[in-house]
Amino acid sequence: xxxxxxxxxxxxxxxxxxxxxxxxxxxxxxxxxxxxxxxxxxxxxxxxxxxxxxxxxxxxxxxxxxxxxxxxxxxxxxxxxxxxxxxxxxxxxxxxxxxxxxxxxxxxxxxxxxxxxxxxxxxxxxxxxxxxxxxxxxxxxxxxxxxxxxxxxxxxxxxxxxxxxxxxxxxxxxxxxxxxxxxxxxxxxxxxxxxxxxxxxxxxxxxxxxxxxxxxxxxxxxxxxxxxxxxxxxxxxxxxxxxxxxxxxxxxxxxxxxxxxxxxxxxxxxxxxxxxxxxxxxxxxxxxxxxxxxxxxxxxxxxxxxxxxxxxxxxxxxxxxxxxxxxxxxxxxxxxxxxxxxxxxxxxxxxxxxxxxxxxxxxxxxxxxxxxxxxxxxxxxxxxxxxxxxxxxxxxxxx
Ligand code: AMP
Numbered sequence: 001x002x003x004x005x006x007x008x009x010x011x012x013x014x015x016x017x018x019x020x021x022x023x024x025x026x027x028x029x030x031x032x033x034x035x036x037x038x039x040x041x042x043x044x045x046x047x048x049x050x051x052x053x054x055x056x057x058x059x060x061x062x063x064x065x066x067x068x069x070x071x072x073x074x075x076x077x078x079x080x081x082x083x084x085x086x087x088x089x090x091x092x093x094x095x096x097x098x099x100x101x102x103x104x105x106x107x108x109x110x111x112x113x114x115x116x117x118x119x120x121x122x123x124x125x126x127x128x129x130x131x132x133x134x135x136x137x138x139x140x141x142x143x144x145x146x147x148x149x150x151x152x153x154x155x156x157x158x159x160x161x162x163x164x165x166x167x168x169x170x171x172x173x174x175x176x177x178x179x180x181x182x183x184x185x186x187x188x189x190x191x192x193x194x195x196x197x198x199x200x201x202x203x204x205x206x207x208x209x210x211x212x213x214x215x216x217x218x219x220x221x222x223x224x225x226x227x228x229x230x231x232x233x234x235x236x237x238x239x240x241x242x243x244x245x246x247x248x249x250x251x252x253x254x255x256x257x258x259x260x261x262x263x264x265x266x267x268x269x270x271x272x273x274x275x276x277x278x279x280x281x282x283x284x285x286x287x288x289x290x291x292x293x294x295x296x297x298x299x300x301x302x303x304x305x306x307x308x309x310x311x312x313x314x315x316x317x318x319x320x321x322x323x324x325x326x327x328x329x330x331x332x333x334x335x336x337x338x339x340x341x342x343x344x345x346x347x348x349x350x351x352x353x354x355x356x357x358x359x360x361x362x363x364x365x366x367x368x369x370x371x372x373x374x375x376x377x378x379x380x381x382x383x384x385x386x387x388x389x390x391x392x393x394x395x396x397x398x399x
Contacts, residue, residue: 002026002082003388007089008128010120011035013061017069017076017083018388025384027069027076031061040064044074058124059131066135086132086142087391089181089383090125092118093146094172100149100390102398103129103142111144117172118230141398143391150184151177153221158318161229175233177225179207179329181383183215186328189379191220193364194324202319204312207381208338209329210238210281214308216315224318226311232267235307236300238281241271242307276300283331283338305341312346322349324375333380334361343376350374 001021007014016028029042031053038055041048042065049068055061069077077083088103094114101107108129115122125144132142159175160168167173183205191198198220205215212235215225226234226242236242244267253263274281277297279289289297316322325346326332327339336358343353350373357367360378367376 001084001392002077003391004083004086005089005384005387005391006086006128006132007384008058008124010124013058013065013128015065016384016388018385020388020392023385023388027074028384029065029068031055031065034058034061038064040068042068042074044076047074049074057131058127059134062128062131062135080136083136083140085140085391085395086136087387088125088129088132088142088144089147089387090144091121091147091178092176093144093148093152094176095152097144097146098149098152100143100145100394102394103144107144114172117176141391141395143387143394145181145387145390147178147180148176150180151175151215151222151225154224158224173229175225175228177213177215177222178227178231179211179213179215180222181386182207182328182381183213183217183222183225185383185386186326186379186381187215187217187220189364190324190326190375190377193366193377193379194375202316202321202323203326204315204322204324205326205328206308206312206332206342207329208235208308208327208332208335211240212237212242212304212329212331214311214315216318218319224315235311236276236304237272238283239269239272239274241267241275273300273304276303283335287335287337301338305338305345308342309345312342312349316349322374324377325351327376327378328381333363333378336361339367339376339378346374351376 003018003020005016005018011034013031017026019026027044029040032039034055038053040051040053053064066080090111092114094117096110108126111122112126186205187203188198190203191201203217205217207213211231213225213227216223232240234242249263273286277286277300279297280286286297286301290301331338340353340358343351352369352372353367353376354369357365362380364379367378
């Protein structure tokens with residue numbers, strides 16, 4: 001069975017075609033610059049096709065991706081009928097969607113209904129789902145997998161903010177958490193690698209990439225996570241500020257005479273690594289600059305390391321214990337330096353990593369030093385595979 005996984009943004013449409021027999025990636029790519037002009041990058045077995053195209057809307061991008069899967073030198077299917085189902089990544093499911101669902105007209109309506117909670121993402125997902133419905137026969141089931149769903153188990157004490165309760169009732173203002181598909185994938189992967197049932201484990205999963213979030217996964221259920229109402233909260237990230245004293249924001253608004261939109265841009269696009277260092281949002285660039293003596297780059301990295309340690313301390317308390325820490329995401333999987341620096345400050349929690357094993361980049365590896373009480377792992381995340389697995393499971397149920 002072949003499943004197409006779709007990750008749609010406002011101007012892009014990433015895809016992967018996965019063979020569920022062996023969970024291998026048959027082809028993957030990205031349709032970019034939707035609504036501007038159009039560019040498709042299509043990868044099969046190390047071969048890369050780059051082609052300009054016309055993508056006035058997501059519908060044309062969808063037609064093009066199906067065309068490259070079907071035609072040309074690097075076609076991977078003979079008929080569109082070989083694609084048995086489509087799985088869509090959806091950023092915000094709010095309190096409505098606490099698990100993956102098969103798409104129906106009502107599901108699409110509800111996702112549109114919560115667009116206000118993810119204005120950059122949910123409308124784009126809806127466009128992609130509608131475009132997909134035009135290209136595929138109605139008999140091809142489509143499934144939604146939500147970034148927020150894994151965090152739906154958080155208790156109220158963890159997800160409420162200390163603002164008047166009426167805003168939760170009126171506007172659904174609460175912590176939702178994001179990167180849930182990644183936290184779910186790596187926590188379950190860890191349990192399987194340890195040959196344990198996840199219900200026996202207290203795990204802290206650190207998804208560290210351009211966006212960063214940490215989750216406390218107690219017996220398979222998230223009890224707290226660092227991102228909040230939006231993916232802006234929590235840790236300092238590439239261009240996002242992470243948590244800031246709210247008074248700083250009202251102070252800046254008044255001093256700089258900023259609108260809500262300008263403040264949002266400042267916090268989402270001009271802060272974090274970039275804002276502190278003034279150089280770059282990229283971990284590698286900052287490490288290189290810090291090595292060359294750039295003080296602000298060093299501060300940005302030190303802030304991130306310290307904040308990760310603080311969350312690990314807090315979440316160990318939240319779970320009253322800790323069996324394992326998992327590092328994932330572009331930085332978590334690829335930066336031995338960051339993993340070592342974080343773990344150095346966690347000896348009290350029984351954390352010690354093996355420096356030789358810690359050289360690993362982009363692969364799953366047990367980093368735990370011999371005799372250490374708490375496990376530390378680098379695990380390569382695979383959100384697309386989890387979306388494909390959920391899609392297969394839901395589709396199989398209905399057959
Ligand atoms: P992501 O958003 O998960 O793609 O992660 C992007 C971040 O991962 C960027 O800050 C990159 O600098 C960082 N990253 C990617 N590859 C490496 C690497 N080999 N070493 C250190 N950091 C890396």
